[in-house]
Amino acid sequence: MKRREFLTSITALGVASTIPTLAQADEVKGGQPWEPGKIQTPPAPPRKGGLQYLTQHEFDTVGAIAERFIPADETSLSGKEAGCAIFIDRQLAGDYGNAVAIYRLGKFVKGTPEQGPQSSLTPAQRYRLGIAALDKAIQQQFGKNFLALSGDQQDQFLTAMENNRLDLGEEVETKVFFELLLQNVREGFLSDPIYGGNKDMTSWKMIGFPGARYDFRDLLPKKGRKLNIIPTSLIDNTL
Numbered sequence: 001m002k003r004r005e006f007l008t009s010i011t012a013l014g015v016a017s018t019i020p021t022l023a024q025a026d027e028v029k030g031g032q033p034w035e036p037g038k039i040q041t042p043p044a045p046p047r048k049g050g051l052q053y054l055t056q057h058e059f060d061t062v063g064a065i066a067e068r069f070i071p072a073d074e075t076s077l078s079g080k081e082a083g084c085a086i087f088i089d090r091q092l093a094g095d096y097g098n099a100v101a102i103y104r105l106g107k108f109v110k111g112t113p114e115q116g117p118q119s120s121l122t123p124a125q126r127y128r129l130g131i132a133a134l135d136k137a138i139q140q141q142f143g144k145n146f147l148a149l150s151g152d153q154q155d156q157f158l159t160a161m162e163n164n165r166l167d168l169g170e171e172v173e174t175k176v177f178f179e180l181l182l183q184n185v186r187e188g189f190l191s192d193p194i195y196g197g198n199k200d201m202t203s204w205k206m207i208g209f210p211g212a213r214y215d216f217r218d219l220l221p222k223k224g225r226k227l228n229i230i231p232t233s234l235i236d237n238t239l
């Protein structure tokens with residue numbers, strides 16, 4: 001994905017779609033993700049320092065994918081250099097990764113793309129299964145994993161995933177996994193650095209976003225002038 005395509009696609013994140021009915025949807029078999037009525041032990045809080053959910057191989061693979069989605073240029077760091085994999089690892093270890101705010105009691109019905117994933121799998125589970133399935137598919141074709149491919153070969157596989165032309169097995173919905181990767185890399189690249197990504201506020205400096213500033217009263221008299229505001233992170237406000 002070219003940088004301009006990535007930036008253009010950011011504006012599409014909040015676009016609403018008309019949700020069609022499930023009249024012709026196919027039922028997807030699957031068990032309950034938890035036992036109804038049973039009190040569940042909450043997930044442990046993320047550890048400080050080191051990897052919190054991903055294995056080292058998974059972490060390196062996500063970093064390589066982020067590098068392909070957002071290559072470095074004169075305007076900013078790459079997705080890998082900006083820490084997108086760190087951001088994703090921390091998110092997968094917490095409530096987002098465990099789908100705490102998502103209803104997953106079933107039954108699960110495969111709907112249309114506009115209705116989003118209909119599955120008992122959490123984002124954390126999707127990553128674990130998806131990366132393993134991706135490596136398996138590449139191993140069968142080239143005898144090596146995603147990390148060992150050239151940049152052009154990695155792009156070819158990611159493009160095949162985007163176009164739903166790569167079979168990752170029954171447990172992994174290829175296009176859904178691709179879109180999850182792309183969404184999370186975007187989030188890591190544009191998030192406040194306190195969450196692990198956007199190192200040195202590289203994306204904010206690129207797009208001119210001022211960050212978590214208290215207010216702009218001191219800048220009101222400078223209307224119409226180029227301001228060159230230095231972005232401020234939540235990290236700066238918690239010292």
